[in-house]
Amino acid sequence: MATHKLLLLPGDGIGPEVMAEVQRVIDWLNAQGIAKFETEQGLVGGSAYDAHKVSISEADMAKATAADAVIFGAVGGPKWDSVPYEVRPEAGLLRLRKDLGLFANLRPAVCYPALAEASSLKRDVVEGLDIMIVRELTGGVYFGEPKTITDLGNGQKRAVDTQVYDTYEIERIGRVAFDLARKRKNKVTSMEKRNVMKSGVLWNEVMTQVHAREYKDVTLEHQLADSGGMNLVKAPKQFDVIVTDNLFGDMLSDIAAMLTGSLGMLPSASLGEVDSKTRKRRSLFEPVHGSAPDIAGKGLANPIAMISSFGMALRYSFDMGDLADKVDAAIAAVLASGLRTADIKSEGTTPASTSQMGEAILKEL
């Protein structure tokens, strides 16, 4: 059996608590001989800053580069609100994405039937919702240069951010979206602001070309990002796969996540290009939720998004789709049994702490 090397980066806030539940799943898989994972731990975000005055150390970056997959918790919190911009907690995550070349961010927004009531939207609008948002993750305004604040004198400063996209960046994220659509409902909606942004014009043009050249069997639709956001709120079930740039993807995937009423349940995968020789790709898996410093250390956090992110690692990095299906089924079964962490509790359900929820999922497995 092949040994898979994992780097666990719990990060800040509730990161360590929810990562502990993934660690238990890994230990159990190893003990049962179902898989062979070798894990290392590292620091990222505020915890790395506290230890080394950086958002991630060179040693941990080297571990991330050597790992077969990185499992990431969450970063940030008010404690680090005034650390210098270059070493703020988020910088560690952004460096991992950029240096590992993780250009494709997959964010499923699924409404668990047991949780439809937890959404602020009407049940019939979100029940059965199953969208995949494919967000470009290493380009756009996140990394474009210049990115500066200049003192102009007279008490005036000028801030500049730059959105840059090249044809190949749009092509490769397009292919990820079309490939995913083929295994789903065969529809891709591309979102940009071509009526205002040149990057939107190019985005639209390249998506249209990739579709015409390689994916005629998939339905391609274009929406402006602002009306796309509206449609997400109005009638989200019209979507299957949404493909969009880094910044619009940040906004739209958070909104899609909130629609489901299951923010504490949603995983994400960030993938690099497939190496033509080894057929491997770099990857990082993280929950969509943040570090929730207000509830950290109280056993209140929901570990499902984190465990489900590990499930995505099994599926997308280790070709263990069957095992991933079992993880998903275990989560669904525990929810169906009525167990709930505080964020998803409702009348008639059984309260569970972070570790009780992790324990129950492990038992199901």
Place this chain on the structure above:
Amino acid sequence: MATHKLLLLPGDGIGPEVMAEVQRVIDWLNAQGIAKFETEQGLVGGSAYDAHKVSISEADMAKATAADAVIFGAVGGPKWDSVPYEVRPEAGLLRLRKDLGLFANLRPAVCYPALAEASSLKRDVVEGLDIMIVRELTGGVYFGEPKTITDLGNGQKRAVDTQVYDTYEIERIGRVAFDLARKRKNKVTSMEKRNVMKSGVLWNEVMTQVHAREYKDVTLEHQLADSGGMNLVKAPKQFDVIVTDNLFGDMLSDIAAMLTGSLGMLPSASLGEVDSKTRKRRSLFEPVHGSAPDIAGKGLANPIAMISSFGMALRYSFDMGDLADKVDAAIAAVLASGLRTADIKSEGTTPASTSQMGEAILKEL
């Protein structure tokens, strides 16, 4: 009585139909001697392109500059999808905003009690919602240079857009937001992505300074734009005034509008700086909805957003707050009577065409 000069720019799609209803209100106010409006008409968007191959003619720009207020319908439609970028319908609107210096875009998101059921959100989440989104309108990625597509050879192109903000631009939009909050619930939420964008860092810093210097009596809160979007969907009533940049404002105001279930009802005002001598400011008023080409010319459009935008002109440009209140009350009364255009119809209400709705509001007045 002072004469007020209005330029009416109906634009494309349903623009002319809904503008016709505003024209009736104006004619009536003139006939009754309640006010004295002098109106001119112009072309903008696709209709200007069809007539002059531009998105707005120099002659109409001159009329707009000379007018006391511009009343704008909507622009765009599939008919002009392939016209050159520089003369696309939206370019006319963007030029009006930029050349008239309309930096402050006010977008109220109000949930009419009679329409709470039309929202995709649960009634208790949106009932009574009353948010004011203050969007910066002449800066950011909409107008920053460079804004280019370059051919790199090898079939590769590079698209660049530039987000630029200077201190004074953030200060003046901040003041508009704080001033409005003082007349409302005294709370401003500023939204940006300071964890990723330098313009977000400067935005946050300047808002904090303006607040500390001039508006200590108002509550100021900061949210990241992605979690702000989430919170809008989860619990929108936590907000009073939201102030944000041009692109985030585009996205967030559309989402806020959709929450109310009343997209066809929401007006907007775009205001310039107050002239220190004349105490006047340039202004443009437009509905939040678009040109809806699919229903154009069928008498199906809801004229309320357009009439309500004219109401905002009365309030913000002509100091006729009492008359504006009467317009608002007339709209509310007609809705309470059960009259509905197709977009807001529900069981037990009376269907109305565009002109029947306009007529009914006029009768109420």
